[in-house]
Amino acid sequence: MSDTIKVIIAGPRGRMGREAVKMVTSTEHFILTAVVDHKNDGMMLSDLEGFQNISNVPVYSDIRKCLQSEEADVLIELTTPEVGMDHTIAALEYNVRPVVGTTGFSQEDLTQLEQICQEKNLGCIIAPNFAIGAVLMMKFAQMAAKYFNDVEIIELHHDKKLDAPSGTAVKTAQMISAVREAKTQGHLNEKETLQGARGAQYNGMHIHSVRLPGLIAHQEVLLGADGQTLTIRHDSYDRSSFMSGVKVAVETVMKQNRFVYGLENILD
Numbered sequence: 001m002s003d004t005i006k007v008i009i010a011g012p013r014g015r016m017g018r019e020a021v022k023m024v025t026s027t028e029h030f031i032l033t034a035v036v037d038h039k040n041d042g043m044m045l046s047d048l049e050g051f052q053n054i055s056n057v058p059v060y061s062d063i064r065k066c067l068q069s070e071e072a073d074v075l076i077e078l079t080t081p082e083v084g085m086d087h088t089i090a091a092l093e094y095n096v097r098p099v100v101g102t103t104g105f106s107q108e109d110l111t112q113l114e115q116i117c118q119e120k121n122l123g124c125i126i127a128p129n130f131a132i133g134a135v136l137m138m139k140f141a142q143m144a145a146k147y148f149n150d151v152e153i154i155e156l157h158h159d160k161k162l163d164a165p166s167g168t169a170v171k172t173a174q175m176i177s178a179v180r181e182a183k184t185q186g187h188l189n190e191k192e193t194l195q196g197a198r199g200a201q202y203n204g205m206h207i208h209s210v211r212l213p214g215l216i217a218h219q220e221v222l223l224g225a226d227g228q229t230l231t232i233r234h235d236s237y238d239r240s241s242f243m244s245g246v247k248v249a250v251e252t253v254m255k256q257n258r259f260v261y262g263l264e265n266i267l268d
């Protein structure tokens, strides 16, 4: 890959944003042209803590002003679902292809973005999990669910995470639902004596969300059948685990004219 790709990052001071800044500035054919940060309008990225080595990258609080003033091919969006949706729409308005890691978008949001991509004939990649291992975990769980109807998903994240269940858990449940015979799990007369004990439900499958300091992003898919269980687990111990996927997405989105949800749809 030799063509240079100009990138804007929204949320550069966040935990994911900082990793994305490192990844973009250390990738030879990527150029970081600007960042979108709601707190430091008009400054340079090098004025902000931890970015002293990065020169010539302006900071904008208003994404539309940023897109009007700076040339860009791709927006990497790593903020919150509320503002992330507006940032993604703004990028598409300005013919900039979004790569979105922000989680917590609703189904209506995704449908709206898919429509805009269709109208504009532009690529957009949204992935609830950019770790390649997590994508394989979802694929393996989907393969296994053809043979195991009973599935419980346990997702575990750090306690600063805003949305529950995680986007990865929902995506896993969606992928499993595509192959699993519909089934309500557990005893027919099952009753919770403490509300929430059996977790959230997705097509009869149960999803449990654990939040603890010390964790990053982890998920177990437990599949049960008579006399056996199968457990498929993935652990992200560091946010750098997501960056190889973000990099592939930035390169791939440049060649695409459609909306893609899930990294598994762009990996061979």
Ligand code: NAP
Binding pocket: 010, 011, 012, 013, 014, 015, 016, 017, 036, 037, 038, 039, 078, 079, 080, 081, 083, 100, 101, 102, 103, 104, 127, 128, 129, 130, 131, 161, 162, 217, 242
């Ligand atoms: P974080 O550390 O809280 O960072 C979020 C950043 O967004 C902060 O710097 C925050 O600034 C900024 N922000 C908030 N409102 C903003 C606005 N209006 N305009 C511009 N920036 C704004 O969170 P994180 O851990 O980096 O995660 C970011 C997102 O990525 C979350 O949705 C998370 O679930 C998701 N995530 C995705 C993956 C994946 O593989 N897809 C992996 C991990 C996390 P302040 O600090 O000033 O509020």
